[in-house]
Amino acid sequence: MSNVKVKIALADDHTLFRKGMISLIQMVNNSHEILFEADNGIEVQHKIDPLSLPDIMLIDVNMPVMDGYATVDWLKLHHPSVKVLVVSMIQDEESIMRMIKLGVKGYLSKDVEPEELKNAIAAITSKGFYYTDYITGKLVHSLQQEEDYAQKDALIPLNAKEKEFIKMACSEFTYAEIAQRMNLSPKTIDGYRLSVFEKLGVKSRVGLAIYALRNGMAR
Amino acid sequence: MSNVKVKIALADDHTLFRKGMISLIQMVNNSHEILFEADNGIEVQHKIDPLSLPDIMLIDVNMPVMDGYATVDWLKLHHPSVKVLVVSMIQDEESIMRMIKLGVKGYLSKDVEPEELKNAIAAITSKGFYYTDYITGKLVHSLQQEEDYAQKDALIPLNAKEKEFIKMACSEFTYAEIAQRMNLSPKTIDGYRLSVFEKLGVKSRVGLAIYALRNGMAR
DNA sequence: AAAAAAAACAGGGAAAACCCTGTAAAAATT
DNA sequence: AATTTTTACAGGGTTTTCCCTGTTTTTTTT
Incomplete structure (x- = not known):
């Protein structure tokens, strides 16, 4: 000292x-x-x-x-x-x-x-x-x-494209722009939108983004 | 032992x-x-x-x-x-x-x-x-x-109503529902939307929600 | 009390998101 | 090879968001 x-x-x-x-x-x-x-x-x-x-x-x-x-x-x-x-x-x-x-x-x-x-x-x-x-x-x-809270997503079966869509949806791109970037038709993207909305229980793209950020599916 | x-x-x-x-x-x-x-x-x-x-x-x-x-x-x-x-x-x-x-x-x-x-x-x-x-x-x-990363928000001057609007926007409510809950006209809410979009430099409600969550303005 | 600033509100229109129903092609199962 | 499942896509309509240009009302400043 x-x-x-x-x-x-x-x-x-x-x-x-x-x-x-x-x-x-x-x-x-x-x-x-x-x-x-x-x-x-x-x-x-x-x-x-x-x-x-x-x-x-x-x-x-x-x-x-x-x-x-x-x-x-x-x-x-x-x-x-x-x-x-x-x-x-x-x-x-x-x-x-x-x-x-x-x-x-x-x-x-x-x-x-x-x-x-x-x-x-x-x-x-x-x-x-x-x-x-x-x-x-x-x-x-x-x-x-x-961390445990952030990993319940593993329980919900999402395929690679859906996960990619979720990440893209957590941005300011429009769905049309996301479609371009993923080389898919806007209508296909609309299909992914519907399926992840149902799987994750959200009602809007904002709800999806909030869910994804909270659960570590996107940064 | x-x-x-x-x-x-x-x-x-x-x-x-x-x-x-x-x-x-x-x-x-x-x-x-x-x-x-x-x-x-x-x-x-x-x-x-x-x-x-x-x-x-x-x-x-x-x-x-x-x-x-x-x-x-x-x-x-x-x-x-x-x-x-x-x-x-x-x-x-x-x-x-x-x-x-x-x-x-x-x-x-x-x-x-x-x-x-x-x-x-x-x-x-x-x-x-x-x-x-x-x-x-x-x-x-x-x-x-x-924690430090999540506190640069103080630099951007937002009034109480704007902060409340941001929190409400981080949800699945429509702007019309937010207007009801804040006892304001949907057109007033639209004004807040424009001003926070400009202040925070975002282009869409999804962008706003992502910004708010990342910076601790909403949970 | 007058002027300025901020807050609340409005019409109207274009773009994007949402939400049905339905089809065609590819992939996986049997 | 036939069937089922999954993936990709479409038409078309409704709602919400976005964005412009305003007006009115309230609050603050001078």
């Missing part, structure tokens, strides 16, 4: 919890400096000093006025160098994924041991992130869900 | 590497049983015994005839209980993400210390997965890339 103090700031609407965290952080050793604390995102915006940005910000998800998501989003845009460690009671996959996608460097439960909080801050300082097994598990699970 | 041996199988086209791995695994302690080894995915399909499935399969990405992806995909479908640990020289984000999405429980480089291989097998056996910091980093990075 270097001789420069790690600068930390906190955003959490529960004063008692916030004060507790601060005392915990300072108890560990004196290599951490608390820059400021805030009740919510708006206060963060006012209290943050561009000339002395925190290295790490501990942020809660649930806060009044401006919640954790909005706060992280704002930080990402205005002070991207600030590394965010979420500390929240909320542990559901959706919140975790949303925060990870916003670029947070760690996500802890509020009932972890003080030791783990220390480890998290140390890891984020040294290698840039700290994801527990729980978080990693959620992350991977979510990815696989997406 | 229980008294039942952990059953392991390997798929890698490099015989020497495979043999080395086996000796390493058996050297650790005698709690591991090697069920079989295979040159590629096809051999896995033939050698695997549904009555005595491996707990963990070590699989390489690059293999002739049937590669790692196809092998994992096959295992996922036919023997989902088999936990896959990828061991490969390939370490790029795309391969890693593809394998993770296929549900592999770990991904190691071929030049890790034997100690880490041991840890990985132990972790997968006990808690179900083993992702190194490197893999976790790639995972999170890939997620954030996706």
Whole structure:
């Protein structure tokens, strides 16, 4: 650990919890400096000093006025160098994924041991992130869900021409232009249109395009 | 660790590497049983015994005839209980993400210390997965890339009604139905259509839907 | 209060998409 | 070789989308 103090700031609407965290952080050793604390995102915006940005910000998800998501989003845009460690009671996959996608460097439960909080801050300082097994598990699970969802198409038998037609339909070409490009008559294309509409259960070309994009049949 | 041996199988086209791995695994302690080894995915399909499935399969990405992806995909479908640990020289984000999405429980480089291989097998056996910091980093990075890509829309000034229209247009409603639902005349909707077409540079409703989905303006 | 800008609406027409029913040729089955 | 299935294609009509040129009403600015 270097001789420069790690600068930390906190955003959490529960004063008692916030004060507790601060005392915990300072108890560990004196290599951490608390820059400021805030009740919510708006206060963060006012209290943050561009000339002395925190290295790490501990942020809660649930806060009044401006919640954790909005706060992280704002930080990402205005002070991207600030590394965010979420500390929240909320542990559901959706919140975790949303925060990870916003670029947070760690996500802890509020009932972890003080030791783990220390480890998290140390890891984020040294290698840039700290994801527990729980978080990693959620992350991977979510990815696989997406993928599984995107593969029900294998259940619907579509031949090569139909798949090609679907890809072509996900564009601004007219059916007449698609016919040209596939060397088929517009009437044949109309036949493919009808058959894929029925197979996929869509009622319009827009519906088809949406279905295809959502299910990875076209990019 | 229980008294039942952990059953392991390997798929890698490099015989020497495979043999080395086996000796390493058996050297650790005698709690591991090697069920079989295979040159590629096809051999896995033939050698695997549904009555005595491996707990963990070590699989390489690059293999002739049937590669790692196809092998994992096959295992996922036919023997989902088999936990896959990828061991490969390939370490790029795309391969890693593809394998993770296929549900592999770990991904190691071929030049890790034997100690880490041991840890990985132990972790997968006990808690179900083993992702190194490197893999976790790639995972999170890939997620954030996706999200960043999906947010350039803020650059184009669209008012609330236009955004609502775009969402509605990403459906199978006709413009007349959209007009009803937004309590506006079809002719007004036609005006919104023209203005968003121009702002987003699209030429048809399908083009609009594709643009909106790709840029996160509609789900 | 007047001027300017934005939002809502309209007529009308051409092009594209949609949706029937039906036929001819090629390919696969038997 | 005969039959069935699949693929390719057509006529013709309805609806929807697209696109042009406007007017009226509401909101914002000065």
